[in-house]
Amino acid sequence: MYLRAIGLGAVVLVAAILPLRAQQSARIVRDSASAADSAAHRAPTHELSRIEVVDRAARSGSYRVERSRAATRTDTPLIDVPQAATVLPRAVISDQAMQSMADVVRYLPGVTMGLGEGHRDQPTIRGNSSTADFFVDGVRDDAQYLRDLYNVERVEAIMGANALAFGRGGGGGVLNRVSKQAGWSPAGAVTVESGSFDHARETVDLNMPAGTKFAARLNGMLERSGSYRDHTTSRREGINPTATVVAGGAIIRLDYERFHDSRTVDRGIPSLGSAPFETSTATFFGDPDASQASTRVDAAGVTIEHAIGAMTLCNVTRGVRYDKFYQNVFAGSAVSPDAMQLLLSGYNNATRRDNLFDQADLTGTFGSGAITHVVLLGSEIARQSTDNFRNTAYFTGGTATSVTASADAPTAVTDALFRQSASDADNHVRVDVGAGYLQDQIGIGERWQAVVGLRADRFDLRFHNNRTGEDLARVDRLVSPRAALVFKPIPPLSTYASYSVSHLPGSGDQFSSLTATSQTLVPERFTNREVGVKLETSHGLAVNGALFRLDRTNSTAHDPLDPSHLVQTGAQRTSGLELGVTGDVSDRWQVTGGYALQRAVLQSATTAGAAGTTVPLVPHHAASLWNRVQLAPAAAVGLGIVHQARMYAAIDNSVALPAFTRVDAAAFVTLAPNVRLQANVENLLDARYYATAQGNNNILPGAPRTLRISVTAAR
Numbered sequence: 001m002y003l004r005a006i007g008l009g010a011v012v013l014v015a016a017i018l019p020l021r022a023q024q025s026a027r028i029v030r031d032s033a034s035a036a037d038s039a040a041h042r043a044p045t046h047e048l049s050r051i052e053v054v055d056r057a058a059r060s061g062s063y064r065v066e067r068s069r070a071a072t073r074t075d076t077p078l079i080d081v082p083q084a085a086t087v088l089p090r091a092v093i094s095d096q097a098m099q100s101m102a103d104v105v106r107y108l109p110g111v112t113m114g115l116g117e118g119h120r121d122q123p124t125i126r127g128n129s130s131t132a133d134f135f136v137d138g139v140r141d142d143a144q145y146l147r148d149l150y151n152v153e154r155v156e157a158i159m160g161a162n163a164l165a166f167g168r169g170g171g172g173g174v175l176n177r178v179s180k181q182a183g184w185s186p187a188g189a190v191t192v193e194s195g196s197f198d199h200a201r202e203t204v205d206l207n208m209p210a211g212t213k214f215a216a217r218l219n220g221m222l223e224r225s226g227s228y229r230d231h232t233t234s235r236r237e238g239i240n241p242t243a244t245v246v247a248g249g250a251i252i253r254l255d256y257e258r259f260h261d262s263r264t265v266d267r268g269i270p271s272l273g274s275a276p277f278e279t280s281t282a283t284f285f286g287d288p289d290a291s292q293a294s295t296r297v298d299a300a301g302v303t304i305e306h307a308i309g310a311m312t313l314c315n316v317t318r319g320v321r322y323d324k325f326y327q328n329v330f331a332g333s334a335v336s337p338d339a340m341q342l343l344l345s346g347y348n349n350a351t352r353r354d355n356l357f358d359q360a361d362l363t364g365t366f367g368s369g370a371i372t373h374v375v376l377l378g379s380e381i382a383r384q385s386t387d388n389f390r391n392t393a394y395f396t397g398g399t400a401t402s403v404t405a406s407a408d409a410p411t412a413v414t415d416a417l418f419r420q421s422a423s424d425a426d427n428h429v430r431v432d433v434g435a436g437y438l439q440d441q442i443g444i445g446e447r448w449q450a451v452v453g454l455r456a457d458r459f460d461l462r463f464h465n466n467r468t469g470e471d472l473a474r475v476d477r478l479v480s481p482r483a484a485l486v487f488k489p490i491p492p493l494s495t496y497a498s499y500s501v502s503h504l505p506g507s508g509d510q511f512s513s514l515t516a517t518s519q520t521l522v523p524e525r526f527t528n529r530e531v532g533v534k535l536e537t538s539h540g541l542a543v544n545g546a547l548f549r550l551d552r553t554n555s556t557a558h559d560p561l562d563p564s565h566l567v568q569t570g571a572q573r574t575s576g577l578e579l580g581v582t583g584d585v586s587d588r589w590q591v592t593g594g595y596a597l598q599r600a601v602l603q604s605a606t607t608a609g610a611a612g613t614t615v616p617l618v619p620h621h622a623a624s625l626w627n628r629v630q631l632a633p634a635a636a637v638g639l640g641i642v643h644q645a646r647m648y649a650a651i652d653n654s655v656a657l658p659a660f661t662r663v664d665a666a667a668f669v670t671l672a673p674n675v676r677l678q679a680n681v682e683n684l685l686d687a688r689y690y691a692t693a694q695g696n697n698n699i700l701p702g703a704p705r706t707l708r709i710s711v712t713a714a715r
Contacts, residue, residue, distance in 0.1 A: 346393030
């Protein structure tokens with residue numbers, strides 16, 4: 001209560017002291033590392049030769065994004081990027097009151113967010129589920145937790161395998177968060193939000209330049225919320241100061257973040273037969289008191305950019321410590337149709353991971369006449385050190401690993417005791433990565449472009465079992481090519497064809513599953529073939545379409561002659577069509593959305609499933625469209641629709657989540673020149689649906705009608 005009062009007071013204070021009149025003109029300064037779509041990226045124009053002055057600025061509230069450096073690691077117009085890429089800018093995030101990555105992917109064609117056992121982000125991208133395909137400013141954000149968007153300028157979804165830019169993994173694509181950075185335009189915003197199910201959230205964003213060579217920025221967030229699910233609460237806190245310094249002909253960016261998330265681990269409801277069990281949307285299955293998670297993230301980074309003649313050197317160093325613990329007692333079986341009972345199971349897991357990454361990119365533009373080259377030469381050095389410890393829950397006095405509960409009263413207080421079983425993890429893992437890559441973006445006249453490149457990684461993993469003393473090791477040398485051709489018949493229209501490859505070592509996404517068998521296996525290979533078309537209108541609307549085929553090979557399967565042995569004959573293929581639209585239809589009408597038609601099947605058997613089965617959490621059809629319309633200078637409305645076809649909860653295809661359609665809405669009212677009132681309604685028509693799953697017996701019901709109201713005072 002006191003925190004909410006303080007937040008409301010801050011809104012009034014900021015509204016009173018911030019200037020009521022915006023600056024009539026401003027110059028946006030953009031270097032080769034920035035897309036120039038945020039006022040916070042503005043910097044002095046006289047310090048570095050590579051800085052250019054751009055006379056136009058994105059309209060306030062515009063959804064338009066023209067450039068990105070994620071897919072190619074160079075500052076490239078999106079229309080020239082030869083793969084499907086969707087960018088959701090801050091305006092979209094704010095208008096929809098997005099606060100999580102699950103909120104983001106609703107409007108990303110080809111991406112579905114899994115339940116992630118109720119404590120982590122786990123997207124399925126083009127039929128490939130992963131917890132390791134997240135990046136921050138192009139640097140791997142490699143841990144299992146639920147991310148927040150309070151300090152994010154935009155989110156970029158880069159589809160298809162692309163190891164040249166991102167390294168190992170990323171078989172279906174990656175999600176890159178571009179963080180807010182200190183810049184040279186004074187700005188500030190305070191938001192206080194309240195809503196259904198005891199939701200309360202406050203955020204602050206202050207950008208403070210001091211002269212022409214130093215600027216600081218502070219982003220902060222505090223959230224305390226209940227849930228439409230019984231006995232479920234969450235609390236999260238984040239603070240992220242950044243600074244930008246111009247010194248010695250270089251731009252230096254410093255940042256630090258401390259983020260903490262604690263919550264009830266909610267793994268949803270079980271199944272009955274081939275469908276989710278029919279029960280109240282709010283019913284909690286398991287022991288909520290014994291189902292808790294806590295994550296603490298401490299991250300620090302330094303980015304140095306320097307012009308060297310016709311070239312630019314950018315070096316990024318980022319260190320992160322993740323401290324994660326979760327414990328849960330949940331539905332471990334389906335509901336028995338005869339006795340109307342189910343089994344509860346449980347475990348806990350503690351993970352500490354220290355990541356240190358250093359990336360260096362040297363970029364230069366060369367050539368003359370009809371032929372130009374944008375050459376990228378880069379390297380990455382990384383060390384990741386992880387400690388894992390897991391316990392199993394024992395019930396009935398510590399003698400059984402499951403306990404029976406009634407489906408009519410499944411919220412139980414158990415006598416769970418947690419201790420290690422013979423197969424529980426107690427290990428230390430160290431990964432050392434060294435990589436080099438070379439890429440050339442070749443311009444051939446005004447209509448043709450080619451992208452060719454190659455990346456080589458050395459992935460060195462050392463695994464120590466603390467219980468047995470066993471030491472395992474695996475060194476993989478990964479070679480990942482990329483090639484693409486772009487044809488632009490007219491400047492606002494491009495067509496492309498691309499080929500790209502990525503790999504995943506046998507230790508898995510989180511490299512914690514190395515065994516005496518898996519250390520002998522070659523990495524899985526992801527091969528993406530894609531053709532597409534992109535159109536950008538003069539007003540700022542970007543439309544794109546892509547046809548793709550993504551093959552995953554070298555997956556493990558049981559040897560048909562000896563099922564106790566593994567062979568690498570498993571294969572999966574995802575093929576489909578993705579359509580996307582983002583930007584401004586007019587000054588008063590902004591849209592974002594897309595459509596995905598996908599078919600993801602196992603072509604040959606793997607240890608997970610039989611040949612011909614459909615990959616879970618991949619609906620055959622999925623569509624979404626969000627509209628924001630300015631009705632008057634001080635009033636706007638938003639309307640969105642999300643449709644998802646039926647999809648399977650697990651690889652055995654025995655339980656299906658029904659198709660659903662959901663409608664969202666919003667209203668925006670300007671109370672004063674720098675104060676905005678916003679209301680968002682999720683699931684306006686109160687549809688009953690099942691949003692996602694983590695297997696057949698951890699199915700998450702969708703939220704009922706949910707209201708959030710916020711007040712923002714901004715400069």
